[in-house]
Amino acid sequence: MLDLRAKGDLQRLVDEGLEESLTLDYKASPALTRDGKGPDELCKDVTALANSAGGQLVYGVEEDKVTKKPSRVDDGVIDPKVTREWIDQVLNSRVQPRMNGVQTARIDMGTGQFGYVISVPQTQTGPHQAPDGKYYKRFDLQSVPMHDYEIRDIMRRSTTPDLYTELWFDGRLKTHTPRVDQGTQNSETVMLHCVVLNKSPTPAHHVVVDFFVDYDLPIPFQVGPFKSIGERDEAPRPKMRIFRRVINSPPDLPIFKDGEVEQHSGVVPVQIPIEVLEGGNIYLETSIQAPGFTTTEEWLIVARTGQLKLVSPKERRTPRTHPYGWSDD
Template identity: 25%
Template sequence: MINKSFTDITLDDIKELQQNSVKEGKSIDYKEQININDKSARKELAADITSFANTVGGDLLFGIKEDKGVIKSIVGIEVQNIDYLLQKIENTIRDLVTPRIIGLQIQVIPVLDNNYIIQIRVPQSYNGPHVVDGRRFYGRNSVGKYPLDIDEIRAKFLGLAELGDKIRDYRLDRIFKIKANEGHLKVENQGIISVHIVPMNSLVFGSPFYNLGKPDDLSLWALVSNGITTITDIDGVTGYDRTYNKDQETVGGYHHLSRKGITEIIDTTIIPYDNSLSIVLLSKYLNGVLERVRENMQKLQINGPFVIMISLLNIKGIKINYYNNGFGGRMIRKEDLLLPEVVINDFENLESQLESTILLLCNAAGLNEIPKRTI
C-alpha cells in the first residue's frame, strides 16, 4: 500500500514506485487493464478486492504494465466516460461482495487526456470475512491472491468473535473505572450516561495510533455543553464544559478521543436532581454529539465499522419518561442499564440505526413505543 493519504496520491507517487522498483505483493497489485464487461471478469475484480480486505488491505492500481512484479511502464487506461466506468466498478463490488467492505475508496489519477490510472484502496476489514458471489473466500500473500481453505475461513470467523469479546471487555473495564470515578475526568457519581464509540480495528494488535493534531481543530463538545475547554494527555484529548465545574473538582461531563480513535462521552447533567430522565431529551443530545463524533472520524480518516455502546449507570430509583413532564414511565430498579451494542458501518441515517436501542430504553421504562414527538 502506498504510504500516503489516499486523496493526496498523484502521478508522481506512481512514478516513484517505478523508480524504486517496488514489487507487487501482499498489499499492492498492478494491472494493465480493467475489464468488467462480463461476469467472469467482474468476479475476478471482486476476488482481487476481497483478497485485500480479508488480509491486510492494500492498493489495486490499473493502467500499470508490470514485468516480474515491478512496474515496466505507466500506460494508463483510455476512458471516454470516467464517471460511467467508476459507476460500473462500484456496482460490481456492491453486487458481488458480501458483507459490504467499509472504507473502500476509488479514484482516478490523470496520465494524459482521457487516460487514467484507476486506484482502488481496500482497507483491512473487520466486518468480514468477505465472500465473492456467495461462494468463494480469498486471501492474499506475497505472490498474490489465493482461495482460502476451510481452516482459514474458520479462523477468520473465530477472529471476529474474539474481537467482539475484546470490545465487550473494554466496555466493562471502562464502566468499572467510571463508576469508581477513575475516568478521564472526575464527574459527579450519580445518574451517569456513558457513550462509547469504538472503531472495530482499534482493539486489534498492531492497530494504528492516530495523530490527533490540535484539540481546537476537533469537535469535542460533551453531551450537554455551553462552552468547551480542551486538555491533552498521553491517552488523547478531552473536551469538557467549565460551566458545570461547580466545585472545581468535578465536571458535568466530557468528550474524550483516544489516540486509538475510541470516543468516550460521559454526562451527569441530563438526569436532574428530581431523578427523572426524558427519552426525547436524551435522543436529541445523542444525535447532536454523535454528529460531532462523525466529524472527528472523518477528519482523522478513521473508518468503520464502529460499535456504539450506551450505558446508564447509578440510575436505581430514577424514573424514565417520554418527556420532562413525568408522564408515563416507571422507576428503574436496576443499578445500571447497559443497552446492547450497535454496530454501524458509517454515521449515515444514524437515528434509524439507533432506533432499536432507544426502543429498548423505552421498554426498560415500561413504555411500548418510541415517542413520535421531537424537541
C-alpha cells in the first residue's frame, strides 16, 4: 500500500504521473457524496478492490480520462457530514459480508475540506456483495461484475489455508557476508532458514513443503526436518536439488493464521562457490501443497562482491533502480 497521509503525498502522485492500476483507483472529491448513488458507488468500488488484490481508493485526485493519470489534487469533499465515521458506517451497513481490515485516512486539503484514502486488503472472508446484489472486481481499471467461477474461487479462499514461506539467513537477516578461508573454493556454511506461515483463518493440518536449492551450491550436511528427495532438471529452468518436509497435525501443531512456531521452521545448509560469491545469482524455490491449496514461490540470492542479498518473490516482481533492490548507498 502507498503511504498517503497528507496533501503533499497526493500531490506527489500527480507530479510523478502514477497511473491507475489494479490496486489504485482515483476519484474526484464530488464522487464521495451522501446523495443519490454515491454510497452505493462507494461500496461497489471498495468491494471490487477487496474481491481482487486489495488496494487503495483515493478521493481528492482528479484523473485524466484519456491517459488514466492523475491531473490535479482538488479541494476536497464539500459536505461536512461525509466523515471517516460515515464511510465506515456505509461500508459496514451496506456490504455483505462485513469487510475486515479496511482503513480510512482523512487528508487535510488546506481548504477547510478533506480528501480520503481508503486502504482495502484482499479479502479472506468474501466475496463481498455490493448493495445492488452484485459482486464486483477490478478489471481494466474499472469495477466490473464477477463471473460465477471467480466468485467460487474467492469462496474457496475463505475456507482453505493460504500458505506462504519466509526465508532468511541466521539472525533473521536478509543479507549476509560469509567468511571465505584462504585456499578454499567455497565459503563457510550458510544456513538458509525456511518457515511456513498462513494468511487464512482456516488452519492447515497436512502440508508438504519442497525447498528447491540451486544445484551449483554444495550441501555439506543435512539438518532435519528437511530431507533430500532428489533433483529437478527441467530445462530451461535451472537445475535444482529438492528438500522436503511434511507437517501433519497431529502430532505436529496446525499452521494457524499469523502464528509462527519453531516447529514449522527448517534449515538447509549450503556453501557458496567463490566465483558465484563475487558476482552471480543463486536460484531458490519453495513449493507448498495442502488439501485444496498449492503454490510455488521463486526466491533469489544475489551475490555481489562477497555479500549475499535474499530477494523475496514480491521484490523479484517489482525491481527497483538496480535489479533485485541493490542500491548505490
